[in-house]
Amino acid sequence: MKFETTKQVKSWLRGLALLNRDLEMKTGFYLRLQRDCRDLGVVARHHEAYYLDKIEELHKRMQQIGEDVERLMECLDPEERAILTARYIKHLMWDAMEFYVHFSRRHAIRIHDRALKKLIGQEVEADVYRKKDGN
Secondary structure: OEOOOHHHHHHHHHHHHHHHHHHHHHHHHHHHHHHHHHHHHHHHHHHHHHHHHHHHHHHHHHHHHHHHHHHHHHOOOHHHHHHHHHHHHOOOOHHHHHHHHOOOHHHHHHHHHHHHHHHOOOEOOOOOOOOOOOO
């Protein structure tokens, strides 16, 4: 996916938190199923392999998301990275931002907007809207 507008960039960044939680929940679910299959013994071995494959797919997706975020952050200067990290990774509200990044709210918003504009034209492989694991 290639970002064409700041709205797309912002939407993708906002979707990260929800997607990450979703992937973590699914991974936990498949881990529990895999452990249950292991406890059942030989009867459930083919199910255990299926769940291990699903866990591997989810881990690959989480890794891809991390790589995309790192690649995007490399395009930014340290101030912009700090603002986007605070806003979309740490989930800080604008009112609390000045205590984290030591900029006024207004200046943090200006830096944020500048960072979003820099990310237009960048590509990400992980689509936060599409579910690749079939669930």
